[in-house]
Amino acid sequence: MRFFSLIIATINRVEPLEHLLISLINQSFKDFDVIIVDQNLDNRLDPVLVKFNLLNITHLKSEKGLSKARNLGILNSKSNFVVYPDDDCWYEPDLLLQIYKQITENNLDGITCVARDENKNLTLIPFINYECFVTKNKVWLQAISFTIFVKRYDDIIFDEDLGLGTNTKYIACEETDYLLKILKEKHAKIKFSPSLFVYHPKPLLEEVPTWKIYGYSLAIGLMHKRYEYSIYKKVKLILRPFSGMILMCLIFKPGKAKFYWYSVKGRLIGMLS
Known part of the structure; x- marks a missing residue:
């Protein structure tokens, strides 16, 4: 059993995904596996994934829907903690090690952190700037899906009526709903650490x-x-x-x-x- 499973739902991206996988190869912490949930109709990822045989990769195919893809990843994960990188984000080499240390040294059920662009400026949401626990009222400024590192619970999954690719109009907040369920049902101790970050391109x-x-x-x-x-x-x-x-x-x-x-x-x- 690995410590982390990195569940990557991906569609229509090849080079950004390869950039992410390179950053995973370079991680100083190695106790993780990668679950690629591929929503492409073709086999465009096959020539990319063969380059990364040093990573423990499981390649799954899924119909469209971000929450469906992540739930398939959870179903196939055997790790203690799950992570949900976007297919266009990337990590500093010691990120997983720092997350691991904070979780194990403080007996936490999870960590969230901030998102920064290639210039290391905060991006996507106005994150709060101090360390604290994730709560119902603060969660909106404490996490985005790809900045969540949380204990795996077999009975808590993503609402498939939320998120990109759903058949409903509710194309977001699947990760907020997921965290709020964990807080409510598991009384989880999840810490927000603004000193840690995941890179993500800044949208205009x-x-x-x-x-x-x-x-x-x-x-x-x-x-x-x-x-x-x-x-x-x-x-x-x-x-x-x-x-x-x-x-x-x-x-x-x-x-x-x-x-x-x-x-x-x-x-x-x-x-x-």
Whole structure:
């Protein structure tokens, strides 16, 4: 049994996946295996994976759906802890060693960390800047799927109605739902460590299509309903993007104003669904 299983759901990416696998070859900590859940319809990954026979790789094929792919990975994992790298992220050589030490030395059920771009700037969400335990109220600023290193629970999996590739409109928050279930049902002790990080490319706001913004926001609203967040939290959830929309209108940036409008609309409908 390995300590970590790195479950990588992948589709339509070859070179970024190869970059990730190179970073895994270079890890100083070696007690892990890699489960590639391949959602490509062809065999494009075969010539890539044969280059990495030094890694303990299991190559699985899956239908489309990020949560479905990760659940297939969990089903095939025998490790103590599971990790969910995106197929375009990459690691510093000592990351897994540092995560291992923190988990074992502090008897933790998991670690989350931050995301940084190639210039080491924080990216994707405004992570909080101090070490603390992951909680229901803070989880939104403590984790993204690929920054989660958590104990494997056979009875807790991803909601397949959430995440990219689902047949629903809720195309995000599968990892938040997953963490919240672990916190609620297992009373897990998971620490957020902002000194640790995973590299991930920084997306440009203007490149995110409106349908994706809306789907993300629907899922955020749904999570606030499902986990019974306070009225204060729900109102704050709506007011923040609404304020951003007004500001962008005042400074004549309609593109960014539209981003905030779809955030307001999606969050509100998600909470009322």
